[in-house]
Amino acid sequence: NAGVTQTPKFQVLKTGQSMTLQCAQDMNHNSMYWYRQDPGMGLRLIYYSASEGTTDKGEVPNGYNVSRLNKREFSLRLESAAPSQTSVYFCASKQWTDHTEAFFGQGTRLTVV
């Protein structure tokens, strides 16, 4: 029972490079989320997908794009990485948007140099 799986676990990018962070869940959840964690800032919501086929911006969407590929998978793309995007990224899923807890992946530590 894998839960929420994120790949890769670590990545170093040069400024201006692009990459896609992958997330997959095997719990048949409807809602999926991308957060970034920075020291002193906690977890900030980048984008979320309330259900398959929909995506919405969170608190800090600039510089990112997302794709809800199917019910299981929700990817986060950095088109032109910047040092300010150095962070730990977490994907999460939950059954529905309201009144349920979210399950998190192990995180992706991204460094942009």
Added chain:
Amino acid sequence: DQQVKQNSPSLSVQEGRISILNCDYTNSMFDYFLWYKKYPAEGPTFLISISSIKDKNEDGRFTVFLNKSAKHLSLHIVPSQPGDSAVYFCAASGGGGDDMRFGAGTRLTVKP
């Protein structure tokens, strides 16, 4: 704007004593609140939650209290154990919004 606030970055308590972690929120539309625990190099894990129709929810050593009029919730851990040492995040959701917002976290250290 930070809709969920945890104003204490850290808390240190002695093993066996009570730990009290606090959280404030500004959005009166939030109606579901959660606490997550996070160890280094791991993702957050769900600890306990409370709906806005309640003012208290207990699960073993963990109790969450909600004061809607003050827009404040707290997590009580009794008795605290060294294994409770982690970062604790408060989160809120609901009110018609589909997203879930987190506070900045409080690092709890329980000393033996």
